[in-house]
Structures are given as structure tokens and as C-alpha cells.
Amino acid sequence: MAETEKPLLIKRYASRRLYNTETSDYVTLEDIAGFIRDGREVQIVDLKSGDDLTRQYLLQIIAEHESRGDNVLPLGVLTDLVRSYTTQAQSVVPQFLAQSFEMLRESQSKMVENMNAMNPMAKMPGFEALQAQQEAFLKAMSGGMSAWPKPGGGTGTGTGGETPQEKSGDDLDAIKKQLAELQSKLNKMS
Known part of the structure; x- marks a missing residue:
């Protein structure tokens, strides 16, 4: 994604429907997850109040995937996340997670490059x-x-030759x- 590219703006109407401002149509949470998988940054705002709802909807997407059995987050990690909301570690956790995922992205891209170039x-x-x-x-x-051969003799083919x-x-x-x-x-x- 180019550094200058603006996030895809999604507006939430009072009816809770989500509106893609680029294509002028309504989208679902799964559509938004697809945009993100394709590398787009997404910003979801409430039309009336202007509040940024991105975090809320991203957590909802994760919760839906986890509830369907697409388990990416181990139980221990989820437990530690819950604990971090009630401890002093809360200030460290966001930076740690951001750096960890950045390192993961970098190592994945290097691994793909190496596999393509060095196979x-x-x-x-x-x-x-x-x-x-x-x-x-x-x-x-x-x-x-x-x-x-099947029990009782023969090969089960029933043909000669x-x-x-x-x-x-x-x-x-x-x-x-x-x-x-x-x-x-x-x-x-x-």
C-alpha cells in the first residue's frame, strides 16, 4: 500500500448499515475483512456523531472469525489480553503487539521472497x-x-484378463x- 493512500472510508448510518464511500454501496463485515486482507486500511466512522468506530468493528470481525472456529489467537493470548486491561501492563501491551505483528509481516515477506528466489x-x-x-x-x-484381495477371496474386480x-x-x-x-x-x- 502506498504511504499516501488514504484509508477506505466506511460510514455507519443510524440503521447500523455500513456504507462504502468509494463505491457508493452498502458493505458487510465480511466485505470489510476482505478489504483488509487485500491490504487496504479501513476507517469506519459514525455518520451522525463522527466517532471513529474502526476498533470496535475490527474486534467484532475477529470475534466472529474466532466463534466460527477460525482460531488464530491461542487461549493463553486471549487470557493475557484480558489481564492486560486490569494491570499496569496495559501501557506496554499495545506497543508490544504492534512490534510483534510488524516483525511477523517482515519475516513473512522475506520468507516468501527467499522461497521464490532461492528454490x-x-x-x-x-x-x-x-x-x-x-x-x-x-x-x-x-x-x-x-x-x-477382499475377504472371501478374489480381488474384487470381477473381470478376466x-x-x-x-x-x-x-x-x-x-x-x-x-x-x-x-x-x-x-x-x-x-
């Missing part, structure tokens, strides 16, 4: 082929499990061959 596997020739091999292997393995175990074995042989070819290519690159 040696993604740049390796044949990486896509290796991924395809893994998918084929997992498919063959999961297909083989459903073809195991090639059994699923034989087909799975053929798939496994093909995978082994492809892995050998990939190993050969990797050895040539070294």
Missing part, C-alpha cells in the same frame, strides 16, 4: 518431470490399495524406468 528445485532441469513421476507413483500406489495388481506392477515398472532416465540426465549434468 533450487524449481530451476532444476527436469523438475516438472520429477513432479509428474511423483504424481504417477502416488496414483499407482493408491490404485494398488483398492485392488488388494489383467488384474489391478499386474497393472499396478506395470505402472511401477514404468515409473522405475522414468526415474532411471531422470537419474541418467542428472548424472550427465554433473
Whole structure:
């Protein structure tokens, strides 16, 4: 977000409806949460009194997510927050939380940058082929499990000809061959 960009102004009417001043339409708490997830700063004000209600609505959004089971805040943190309202720690907690979340944002962005810039596997020739091999292997393995003999005899296929175990074995042989070819290519690159 640009430093000069103003927060999205949401006005609360006497009917408690929330009005987006940029798009001239009504919004819900979930819409506001979406704006925030997209990186927008939001300011919610009471139309009549001009009071800033942003904090109240952000806490309401958090409470709704927590009540739906989207638990981000551990019980211990919530307990400590409640305690901080009745102790001398109240003056320290806001700065601590702000710095902690700033450090979290910075480390997340650095981690994403490092993963994108430093992923040696993604740049390796044949990486896509290796991924395809893994998918084929997992498919063959999961297909083989459903073809195991069922109690009472038989494989449960009810058909003549090639059994699923034989087909799975053929798939496994093909995978082994492809892995050998990939190993050969990797050895040539070294």
C-alpha cells in the first residue's frame, strides 16, 4: 500500500448499515475483512456523531472469525489480553503487539521472497518431470490399495484378463524406468 493512500472510508448510518464511500454501496463485515486482507486500511466512522468506530468493528470481525472456529489467537493470548486491561501492563501491551505483528509481516515477506528466489528445485532441469513421476507413483500406489484381495477371496474386480495388481506392477515398472532416465540426465549434468 502506498504511504499516501488514504484509508477506505466506511460510514455507519443510524440503521447500523455500513456504507462504502468509494463505491457508493452498502458493505458487510465480511466485505470489510476482505478489504483488509487485500491490504487496504479501513476507517469506519459514525455518520451522525463522527466517532471513529474502526476498533470496535475490527474486534467484532475477529470475534466472529474466532466463534466460527477460525482460531488464530491461542487461549493463553486471549487470557493475557484480558489481564492486560486490569494491570499496569496495559501501557506496554499495545506497543508490544504492534512490534510483534510488524516483525511477523517482515519475516513473512522475506520468507516468501527467499522461497521464490532461492528454490533450487524449481530451476532444476527436469523438475516438472520429477513432479509428474511423483504424481504417477502416488496414483499407482493408491490404485494398488483398492485392488488388494477382499475377504472371501478374489480381488474384487470381477473381470478376466489383467488384474489391478499386474497393472499396478506395470505402472511401477514404468515409473522405475522414468526415474532411471531422470537419474541418467542428472548424472550427465554433473
